[in-house]
Amino acid sequence: MTKKVWWKCNHCGYRFQEEIEKGTPETCPSCGETCTFTDVTCYSPECGGPESGNYDPRL
Numbered sequence: 001m002t003k004k005v006w007w008k009c010n011h012c013g014y015r016f017q018e019e020i021e022k023g024t025p026e027t028c029p030s031c032g033e034t035c036t037f038t039d040v041t042c043y044s045p046e047c048g049g050p051e052s053g054n055y056d057p058r059l
């Protein structure tokens with residue numbers, strides 16, 4: 001099973017899931033800008049933990 005990571009665009013706030021090997025995309029799928037992306041994957045039990053496939057809503 002491929003590990004996925006949640007990214008959040010620092011420009012428009014759009015969250016999306018991508019395979020971890022692919023790294024961050026060149027441009028944001030939502031705003032189309034070349035953005036910085038934050039890893040917002042859930043790593044704590046509050047949002048289900050890393051195996052849940054959830055993002056962390058606090059980030």
Ligand SMILES: [Zn+2]
Pocket residue numbers: 009010011012013014028029030031032033035
């Ligand atoms: Zn964006």
